[in-house]
Amino acid sequence: MLEIRNLHATVAGKDILKGLDLTVRAGEVHAIMGPNGSGKSTLAHVLAGREGYAVTQGTVRFEGKNLLELPPEARACEGLFLGFQYPVEIPGVSNLTLLKAALNAQRKHRGAPEIDATDFLVWVRECARVMGIDPKMLSRGVNEGFSGGEKKRNEILQMLVLQPRLAILDETDSGLDIDALKVVAEGINRLRAPQRAFVLVTHYQRLLDYVQPDFVHVLAGGRIVKSGGPELARELEEKGYGWLEAA
C-alpha cells in the first residue's frame, strides 16, 4: 500500500529525513516511535504533502501511484488521512461544514454523487457517538475552543467519517487521560480491516496496549534505526532510546 524508499527531506533548509525506508501493506498496523525532534511529524507532513517540506531524494508510492507528485487534497482523496499532532482551529466553519465538504470532495474524486443531507447527518452522529462527542459540538467551529483531548478525539471522528485507506496518526494519544485514550483506541480498532492500514506515531506503550501493532519502528536521526514486533515497544518503554543511538 505504502512504499517509502530512501526518503530524504529538508524543512527550512535543514535536513530532517536522511534515507528513510518503510513498507506498509494493507491490513497492517505500524507504530513509529522515537525521540523528540527525530523527524516523525516531518515524515507525516511529507506524506500528506505540506508545503515547505521538500523531498530531495527518494520515492514514495501509495497504492502504486507516485504520491509525491500529488497535491495534498488529491492525496486525501486517494485515501490518505493524517491525524494532526496539533489540530488546527478554524473559527466560523462548523465541524459539520468541514466534514461535509471533505466527504463530498472525496466522493466527487471517486465519481460518486454528493451525499444526501440526511444520510450525512445520521452517519456523522453515529461516528460522534462512538467517539463520545456531544452532537452539539458538531455545530461548533472546527476545533474552536476545544480542549487538547477534544481536538484529538475530533481527529479520530474525522477519520471515522472519511474512512481512509491509510491513516497516519501523529501522537493522537498524547495528552489524553486513560478514558479518552480508550475511546481513541476504540475508534481506531473499529476501522481496522484487511483493506486498511495504520501508521501510529507515538511515544507511549499505553496506546499499543489497546491497539496491537504488527510492527514497531524506531525513528532516530531521520532514519528507521530499528524495527521489530510489539515486544520492541515494551523494550523501548523500559530502556528508552539511548541504547539504540549508542548502538
Add this chain to the structure above:
Amino acid sequence: MATQPEDLRELMRRREYRAGFVTAIESETVPPGLSEDVIRLISANKREPQWLLDFRLKAYRRWLTMEEPKWAHVHYPPIDFQAISYFSRPKSLAQRPKSLDEVDPKLLETYQKLGIPLKEQEMLAGVASPVAVDVVFDSVSVATTFKQKLAEAGVIFCPISEAVQEYPELVKKYLGSVVPFGDNFYAALNSAVFTDGSFVYVPKGVRCPMELSTYFRINERNTGQFERTLIIAEDGAYVSYLEGCTAPQRDENQLHAAVVELVALDDAQIKYSTVQNWYPGDEQGRGGIYNFVTKRGDCRGKRSRISWTQVETGSAITWKYPSCILRGDDSVGEFYSVAVTNNRQQADTGTKMIHVGKNTRSTIVSKGISAGYGQQSYRGLVRVLETAENARNHTRCDSLLIGDRCGAHTFPYTEVRNPTARLEHEATTSKIAEDQLYYCRARGISEEEAVSMIVNGFCKEVFKELPMEFAVEAGKLLAVSLEGAVG
C-alpha cells in the same frame, strides 16, 4: 462549499469578472460636461415639473461651492467632472416601453446574461417565489415587472422618473427629506443630475407581497450613473428591497454616485439589501467604478425599523455609509455589511446611527475581507442625542486578512450626550492562516474551496440577513471575487 455548482469552480479558475461585457446598442448620450444647460436638458428630456428643475438647480449651485471630501482612507487621482457624460439612454428607450414585449431584445439579452431573465420572471409568477424587478440601464429604467400584482396590493413600484409624473405629490413630499440636496458633495451632485432609479410606496398596513429589486447596469463609456431611490413605508407597512449592480470591464474609471432615501413611519419596517458587484478594476488597479454613495434611512415613526444589509464585492473605490436616523421612540436601526477588497480595490465603508428618540436601539455588524493589495476601512459613527433616553448600540467589527500585503483599518466614532446610553463595541482582526488551508486540503478540500468555506463562515451572520436566494448568490460572488487571493 461542497454544494458549489461546477460552473462556479470553472469561473473561479478563469478568474474573470463575469458581468464585464458591453452591450452593442445605439445610445443617445449627452456630450461630456456639466452646466445649468445640461441639467435643464436632462429635466426637459424627462418632462419634469418646474419644482424638480428648481431642486436640481439649487443642488447644482450648492455643489459648485463644495469641495470633494478628502477624509476617507482612499486614494485616487482627481476626478474631472467635465469629462463625464451625465445622461445616456438606449435609443430604443426614448419612448418608455409599455410592456416587456416592446423592450429591445438586446437589452433583455443583457439582463439574461447577467442572470436576470426579465421575461421568465414574469412567466414564472406563482411558481417560484416571485421577485418584482426594476432594471436601470445607464440613465433610464428599462422595465418593471409584476406592476399589476403590486398595484392590487396598493404598492407602487416604478422608476422614479415615472413617479414624478404619476405621483408628484408623494415625490415632492419625500424627495430630499432624508438626504437634503446639499448634504454632501456627491449627494449634491446626484440631486443636480440624477437620471433614474426606483420609487417604492407601501401604503398603511400593507405587507408588500413580494421582494422588490432593482438591477443597475452601467454600459456606456465615460458615463456616470446617478440614480436616486426613494422608498416610503407608511404606518405598519413592510417591504424588503434588494439592489444589484454591474458594469462592463473598462480601462478607465467610471463614477457612480447614488442617493437612496428611506422613510419608515409608525410601526413600519424596511429591509434594504445590496449586492454590489460593480467592475472592480483589473489586478493592476486599472479601471473600475468609483462608488460614492449616500444612503440614509429615516425611522420617522414610533417603533419603526430599518435594516441595511450590504455585500460589497465590486468597485475600484467604495465610499459608502448607509445610515439610520432613529427619530421615532422605540425605533430600531440595523447595519449588516460584508465588504471585500482584493487586488487594488479600496473601500471606506461603515454606517451612522443617530439616536434621537427614546429607547432607540441599533446594531452594527461589519465584516471586512481584504486580500491582495486591498485596503479597507470601517468608519462608523454612533451618536446619541440628549433626547435619546435609554439608547442602545451594539457594534461588532471583524476583519479578515488574506495574505500580508492588504490592510484593514477601523475608525469607530461615538458621541454620547445622554448618560443613560449603553454602547458596546467589539472588534477582531484575523487572518486565513496557511495551516488552516493545509488542514482543509489534508481532508481532501481544494484550496479555493477552503478559502470560500472560511470566508463564508466569517460572513454567516450577515448572509443570514439577506433574502434566501440572494444569500446563496452572495456566497458565490464572494468566492469569485477572492479568486487568486491565495497561493
